[in-house]
Amino acid sequence: MTASDVxxxxxxxxxxxxxxxxxxxxxxxxLCDGEKLxxxxxxxxFQTGLAHIEILQLDEGKEVAIEIGDQPLRATAVVDAxxxxxxxxxxxxxxxxxxxxxxxxxx
Amino acid sequence: xxxxxxxxxxxxxxxxMEQAVTLPDDEHPDYLAGRVSEDEDALEADEASPEAxxxxxxxxxxxxxxxxxxxxxxxxxxxxxRPIPLPRPFPIPRFCGPxxxxxxxxxxxxxxxxxxxxxxxxxxxxxxxxxxVPGPIIPINLLQITVRVDVDRFFPQNRISIEVRRLFPxxxxxxxxxxxxxxxxxxxxxxxxxxxxxxxGNASLIPGTRVRFHAGRTxxxxxxxxxxxxxGGGISPRTYNLGFESRYFDPVEFEVDRVQNAGAIxxxxxxxDHPNRPSNLPNETLSLATVYQRAGFDVRMSPNQTTxxxxxxxxxxxxxxxxxxxxxxxxxxxxxxxxxxxxxVLYAARHDAGRSLGGVMFxxxxxxxxxxxxxxxxxxxxxxxxxxxxxxGWRRRMQFxxxxxxxxxxxxxxxxxxxxxxxPQAPGDPWIPLANEPEARxxxxxxxxxxxxxxxxxxxxxxxxxxxxxxxxxxxxxxxxQMGNSNWFNEHGFEAPEALDQTGQWTLxxxxxxxxxxxRFLEPVNMELKLTNTSHQAVEMDADMLADGRHVTVFIxxxxxxxxxxxxxxxxxxxxxxxxxxxxxxxxxxxxxxxSTDGWLIDEAGFYKVQAAIDMGDQIVVxxxxxxxxxxPESQAEAEVAPDYFTEDVARVVNFGGAxxxxxxxxxxxxxxxxxxxxxxxxxxxxALTNPMLKDFKLLETGGSREDLAIxxxxxxxxxxxxxxxKALLDNPDEAADTMGHIPxxxxxxxxxxxxxxxxxxxxxxxxxxxxxxxxxxxxxxASVIDNAERRLDRRT
Numbered sequence: 001m002t003a004s005d006v007x008x009x010x011x012x013x014x015x016x017x018x019x020x021x022x023x024x025x026x027x028x029x030x031l032c033d034g035e036k037l038x039x040x041x042x043x044x045x046f047q048t049g050l051a052h053i054e055i056l057q058l059d060e061g062k063e064v065a066i067e068i069g070d071q072p073l074r075a076t077a078v079v080d081a082x083x084x085x086x087x088x089x090x091x092x093x094x095x096x097x098x099x100x101x102x103x104x105x106x107x
Numbered sequence: 108x109x110x111x112x113x114x115x116x117x118x119x120x121x122x123x124m125e126q127a128v129t130l131p132d133d134e135h136p137d138y139l140a141g142r143v144s145e146d147e148d149a150l151e152a153d154e155a156s157p158e159a160x161x162x163x164x165x166x167x168x169x170x171x172x173x174x175x176x177x178x179x180x181x182x183x184x185x186x187x188x189r190p191i192p193l194p195r196p197f198p199i200p201r202f203c204g205p206x207x208x209x210x211x212x213x214x215x216x217x218x219x220x221x222x223x224x225x226x227x228x229x230x231x232x233x234x235x236x237x238x239x240v241p242g243p244i245i246p247i248n249l250l251q252i253t254v255r256v257d258v259d260r261f262f263p264q265n266r267i268s269i270e271v272r273r274l275f276p277x278x279x280x281x282x283x284x285x286x287x288x289x290x291x292x293x294x295x296x297x298x299x300x301x302x303x304x305x306x307x308g309n310a311s312l313i314p315g316t317r318v319r320f321h322a323g324r325t326x327x328x329x330x331x332x333x334x335x336x337x338x339g340g341g342i343s344p345r346t347y348n349l350g351f352e353s354r355y356f357d358p359v360e361f362e363v364d365r366v367q368n369a370g371a372i373x374x375x376x377x378x379x380d381h382p383n384r385p386s387n388l389p390n391e392t393l394s395l396a397t398v399y400q401r402a403g404f405d406v407r408m409s410p411n412q413t414t415x416x417x418x419x420x421x422x423x424x425x426x427x428x429x430x431x432x433x434x435x436x437x438x439x440x441x442x443x444x445x446x447x448x449x450x451x452v453l454y455a456a457r458h459d460a461g462r463s464l465g466g467v468m469f470x471x472x473x474x475x476x477x478x479x480x481x482x483x484x485x486x487x488x489x490x491x492x493x494x495x496x497x498x499x500g501w502r503r504r505m506q507f508x509x510x511x512x513x514x515x516x517x518x519x520x521x522x523x524x525x526x527x528x529x530x531p532q533a534p535g536d537p538w539i540p541l542a543n544e545p546e547a548r549x550x551x552x553x554x555x556x557x558x559x560x561x562x563x564x565x566x567x568x569x570x571x572x573x574x575x576x577x578x579x580x581x582x583x584x585x586x587x588x589q590m591g592n593s594n595w596f597n598e599h600g601f602e603a604p605e606a607l608d609q610t611g612q613w614t615l616x617x618x619x620x621x622x623x624x625x626x627r628f629l630e631p632v633n634m635e636l637k638l639t640n641t642s643h644q645a646v647e648m649d650a651d652m653l654a655d656g657r658h659v660t661v662f663i664x665x666x667x668x669x670x671x672x673x674x675x676x677x678x679x680x681x682x683x684x685x686x687x688x689x690x691x692x693x694x695x696x697x698x699x700x701x702x703s704t705d706g707w708l709i710d711e712a713g714f715y716k717v718q719a720a721i722d723m724g725d726q727i728v729v730x731x732x733x734x735x736x737x738x739x740p741e742s743q744a745e746a747e748v749a750p751d752y753f754t755e756d757v758a759r760v761v762n763f764g765g766a767x768x769x770x771x772x773x774x775x776x777x778x779x780x781x782x783x784x785x786x787x788x789x790x791x792x793x794x795a796l797t798n799p800m801l802k803d804f805k806l807l808e809t810g811g812s813r814e815d816l817a818i819x820x821x822x823x824x825x826x827x828x829x830x831x832x833x834k835a836l837l838d839n840p841d842e843a844a845d846t847m848g849h850i851p852x853x854x855x856x857x858x859x860x861x862x863x864x865x866x867x868x869x870x871x872x873x874x875x876x877x878x879x880x881x882x883x884x885x886x887x888x889x890a891s892v893i894d895n896a897e898r899r900l901d902r903r904t
Contacts, residue, residue, distance in 0.1 A: 018463065046525070047468055047516055047595070053461060105487035105555070107465040107509050 010060025013081040017066070018104055019051040020044065022090030029072075030054060031065045042068070048106040068095060130391040132260070137401075137569065139259040141204040144291040203291035205259040206299075206322045209356050210333055210349040212252035254335050254349055255356045256320055257581055258289055258299055261401040264574060265289075267301045267320055268582035269335070271312040279667055280312035281305075281584045295330050297322045302339075305539055307584045308667035316340040355405035356581045357589075360449040361395055361514070362409035364438050367417045368424070369484045372454040376507035381500035383565045393570055395452070398511050398550075402572055403581040411440040415453075426481070427459045428469040435470065435479040444475045446592035450517045451478060452510065456485040463487055466509040468516030468595065475591035480513035482506060492561070504565070511550045515572065518580050518588055519595065523552035523573065541575055549573040612642040615730040617661070617719045621845040624735040628745050629752055629779065629788035631761055632701045632709050632735065633848035634661070636719055638728070639693040648723075650686040653696025654850075658722050661700050666714040674704040697850035702758035710753040712739040744782035751775045752788075761791055764855075765798040767821060787846035793835040794847075794855060800828035801862040825866040832859045833875060840882040849888060853879060853896075869903065876900045 017030060023042035030038045037058075042051040058064060058079040065076045066088055075097040077086050085100040132138045253270040257263055265286035272279050284301030291297050299320040306313070316339035325331030333351060338344040365372050379390040396406040415438055417424065426434075431453060436442050439451040458464040458481070465488040470479035482488075488505040491498040526541035546557050549572050554564035572580070579588065586592040620635040636653045640646055652658045661673035675698060688694065700717065701709040709715060715737065719730040740746040751757070756772035767773065776792035783789055803823045836843045836856055844852045856879040863872035880900065883893045 016463075047471075047522075048464065049522065049525075050460070050464070053463060102492065103463055103487045103490060105463055105465045105490075105553075107467070107488075107512050107553070 010081070012057040012059055013079060013084060015056055015058045015064075015079055016085050016103075017054040017056065018085060018087045019053070020087055020089045020104075020106075021049045021051075022092075023051040023068075026069050026090070028052075028066065028068050030056065031067065032058065032062055037064075050106045066095070066097070128392060129394070129397050130389050135261075135389060135391075136387070137571070138261055139205070139263050141202065141206070141259055142289060142291045142297060143203070144201045201291045201293055201296075203295050203297040203322070204330065205354075206297060206320070206330070206333075207257050207260040207263060208255075208354040209352045210254040210256065210335075211352050212250065212254075212335075213348045213350045214250070252335070252347055252349075254320070255582060256299070257356075257403070258286060260354065261403075262571060262574070262577055264578050264581065265301075266578060266582050267299065267318050267335075269313055269318065270585065273309075273312060278309040278312060280308040280310060282307075282313045282318075283578075283582045284318040295322065295324050295328060313337065314340065314342045314345070353405055355400070356403040357585065358405040358407065358448050359399065359590075360407045360409055360441060361399075361452055362411055362439055362441060362449070363395070363452045363454070364413045364415055366415045366426075366453065366455040368456045369454040370456070372482075372484065373503045373506040374510065376503055378570060381497050381504050381565070383496070383562060385567055385569060388569060393507070395510060395514065398570065399514070402577060409440065409449075413438050425457045425459045425461075426455050426483075428467070428471075431455070431469045431479065431481050439479070442478070444591070446475065446586070446589050447478070448589055449478070450480065450514060450590050452514060453479065453481040454510075455481055455483055457483050458486070462490075465505075466513040468513050470517075471595040476593075476595040477517045477519060478590045480510075480517050482510045482513060508550065508554070515551050515576070516595070517590055519593065520551050520572070520576050520579065523547040523549055524556065526575065539578075544573055544575065547573045549576060551576055612640070612646075613723065613728045614639045614641045615719060615721055615728045617717055617730040617733050619733070619735065620849055624733065626709075626735060626737045627786050627788065628712060628738055628740045629749065629783065629786055630737075630846060631699045631788065631791050632737075633697055633846070633851065634700045634717060634719070634733075635848055635850065636696045636698070636721070636730070637693050638695075638721060640688045640690055643690060645687050645689045647685040647687055648694075650688075650694055652721065652723075653694050659696065659698070659719060660722070661698070661717060661719045663700060663708045664716045665709075665711070666716065671703070671708050673698075673700050673708055695850060697848045699762055699851075702762055706755045707753045707758055709737060710749075712737050741786070742783065745786060748775065748778050748782065752779065760795050763795075765795045767799050787842060790835045790843050790846055793831055797828040797831040797835075798855075798858075800824040801832075801858060823862075823866075825862050826868075829859050829863050829868075829871065829875070833878075837875075837878050837882070840878075841886070844882065844886060849886070853883065853888075853892070856882075864903070873900065873903055876903070 019028065019042050021044050023044045026042050028040055028042050029036050037056055038054050040052055040054065044051040056064075060079050060081055062079045063076050064079060064086075065074055066086075067074050068088075068090065073090070073093065073095045075088065075095040077097060077099055080099065083099040083101050085103055087098045087100060087104055089096040133140050251272040255266075255268045255270075257266045257268075266283055267286065268281065268283045270279075270281050282303045283305040284303045286299055286301045288300045289297070290299075301318045301320070303313070303316050303318060315337040317337070319336040319338070321332075321334045321336070322330045323332050330351070333349040334346050335349055336344055336346045363372075363374055375392055375394040377390070377392050378384060378388050396408055399406045415434060434453065435451050441447065441449045442451070458467060463486070464483060465486045466480065466482040468477060468480045470476055484506060488509050489502055491501045495501050523544040526543050544552065546552075548557075548564060548568045550570075551572065552564070554561040554568070557564045616637040616639070618635050618637065619633070626632055636659060638653055649655075659675075663671050663673055701707055713736075715735050717733045717735065721728050721730075740749065752775055754772065754775075756766075756769045757775050760766045760769055760772045760776060765773075773796060776796055779786070779792045780789050780796070799821070800823055802825075803820050832855065836847075836852065836859070847855070856875060860872045860875040860879070863869075863875065876896065877900065880893060880896050883896060
């Protein structure tokens, strides 16, 4: 899905959103320019520490928002082709967000 | 000195590896080859502990734990004189070889007294009598003791763990002691003292607070005798003779299978393969077997290695957990749904979750977890970081590390940073609370998660597990570790509380629905389940979910024993029907949980824990943990009937409400009704024995061959049955309702009333219904249930 057709942004990039530890039956959504791009429910697997991976085609330079829960915890990230992995973890009542250049792995 | 096998015992090796060898144990810097003491050390030890030379503990006079001591008046062996110390002009090094390994209690064997030879009489003609055959009469060993000593060889943890299994009455115990002193007082004469720091199960089986392990010589230079002594805590010291069994703590078998498209798989790794490594790391080849041998296991690699055709994978070529579980059932030669020291290791290309999943211990499905693991070769573990000096070596190391990591999950090891998860309030016994080890250089940590990242990790990684992990694998109660035994993430000190927490939408309660959680010996235990809608909206769901036996799982653990899963003897498939469950409204179900498909789960006195879970489709809702007590037999009759009563057939008769074809089981129940008056089990027996008489009962009779099969009908005796049942159910209704549970109790009364009505005896039917309603009112059951019963009665009067 393309988040936006605004001209001043770069070409679409595949961005992977990795929702990792701390989730238990929370609803989540990814938004761009107020448009909901994806929504899902998150529960972290204990062994791998992974809840969900969502891959979206997004325009370089766009800001995406990640919202968790009904009274959402919110974090934002800017699409950067050099850092195509966005890792989101829930620490207590805080979202931890990291933007990585290399693929995070789970075993 | 024992040596490791040259290739670590692995039948497979990396396709890209040159054949290399595993370093001999005694040349390895991480191997401790016993203990050497200088003369002065031994002297100090002697003086510091006068018990060091106590040789007066003789096993023949050792009382069994919990058993009677020596009767008074029996002379005890005198204390042996100590040797007169000789002058020691030179410090003599004292060497004690390694003693780590597994030992078993060797109970004394009593030989029959040999017949006294009498005078030789002349040979006379006559019948030849059978001659008595001399030989030992081996007593049945009612006490099995396993001792794991862990003070040397690879990565010693300075622990002694003791596992005791008493066969009758059945009970188990486990203790772990931390070593406080380890003295070599002469050539292969070694004393190791330890304090007990952890207990599990029946503590009285391992009395005392201190442990002494002694290994000494008999003849020759090697060890020849071993013993374990328990003392402290005010007990008389007890000593047990041990026999050496293995240098390893437990056996385990690994079977490595590979999916056709997994490419070259790595099951062995040369530690010098990649330049980023500790400078003093020995250059050697490690295999899957070597790593787990050094962790303390006697590893056997299964010769049954299979290449799984790609057609077995999903249509997309990737694998889901369920598909891997199915493949394990199909391809693993050792697969069995039971605890087993064996593990299936699958190398596949990719998981459904994508490239980010490098491996998984996928087997948390079904009743026996942790039997299968998978490594995904076409995943991030193949993605070499840019600029790495040896990409091929990096890939080999990563694949090997991942395999060991996933297999570690199979041994119930958690990630290094997850060890402190959870609380010791799970059903089952907790393991020692652990602290997280986020910086541990262990197979169970993520290399890319430590400070400095993966490069920092491998520069200091010695291809081993952490000490905490080794203690767990070597010394934890074996059910925690053994594959297919305790469930994944259970009983490891971190019972994943999130997994068990309620979602908030439902609350499941398991309860006896009576005043007391105490049960009489023989009394079937009936549990009621109550599922309440605690969400903020009405929900539609199948009202039979709790009753049909298909959605409910119950775990029962006798305290100190294994957790067992209850499987209903009766499951009902019915047309799905959705009922509206309002906010705060509940569904109910009841089950006899004493009996499972393979017999009785509650069959002896003691405390039990019960916890239920219900599969709601999109979530698992877990109940409270209920503790109940089963009393000991209160009469000789109860004790006598127990062996015949706690059988699968009797369980079936009780569960099915009668089974006339199981006549021997019915005889046992008749014996209960005749000899165990006052025991609530009598009411169950009376109902089960007379229930088939409430209607014409079909029996399949055989005449010895299939052709002789015929259905015969046993005519109903409704009057007789109803009379017996109303007596059992209504003479003392509180007692009957308490032991049977409300739901089965009132259902049974309804059956009686309907049978009487069907037999044309409306008056008796109405009488039973009226009494039933009165009991309902007296016991203050739900008004809606009473309303229904009153409406049924109104229609008949």
